Amino acid sequence: MKTKAIILTVILIVIITINQFIGMENFYHPEFSEKQNSSGAAYAYPPAVGILSNSKNCLSCHANNGQWQDDANTIIDILDKDTKASLKQPDGTFLIEAKKGEQKTVLTVIGSRKSNSISASYRNAWLYIDPTTIGTNSLSKFAPGWDVNLPMSCRLVGDQLAGYENADITSLPMTIQPLSNAKNAELQLQVMLTKGESIKGKAQEGMSGNYFERKVKLVVK
DSSP: OOHHHHHHHHHHHHHHHHHHHHHHHHHHSSSGSSOOOOOOOOOOOOOOTTTTOOOOOOGSOOOOOOOOOOGEEEEEEETTTTTOOBBBBBSOOOOOOOOETTOEEEEEEEEEEEOOOOOOEEEEEEEEEEEGGTTOOOOOSSTTTTESSSSSEEESSBBBOEEEEEEEEEEEEEEEEEOOOOOOOOEEEEEEEEHHHHBBBBBSSEEEEEEEEEEEEEEEO
8 A cells, every 4th residue: 555655646746747847838938828819829939930820930029139130240051961062042042952752951051250249149040931831721831842851940059060160150951852743942041040048928038139031942853
């Protein structure tokens, strides 16, 4: 009997702890709690812009008030993972080409050049999104007909990559694959460089950041 009582006590403690953790997590991001706005729609939270609501970008929650506003020192690049060549075109867009059924892996490189006057961002968030899918019921906001393994990320700065030794960056691979029904498409690469932490229930306070957008063209060879 004593052993059974101990086991039951342990189980109860575990259940209570899990419930408390879930409750704390919801309070940290109240947009995911059961109490939503009067329309019943959940709010998106970067880097999930457009996934849970009709929000078009990070600025629906966060302020564009950071210190990384200088485009000349801001790094937003997409590289071929194998060759490390930039996929940036003369007009500033990025071009990713792949044959149907072929997997193509690219590196998303985000950050800023090292500066004595401006500190590095702490965390970078980015999202590849087909803007035509915002407002639809699809959970995937990537281009229809294209498979993708990591269309979004929120990553701490500090990655090392050849050619970016004088910069504070994040770098992460993303693999895409045009399926049989894939067509040429145009994505938005939405980026935020941030520092600090959002205050519970007040996403525009406590964290500074800057928002950027780039066009990415997907082409089926």
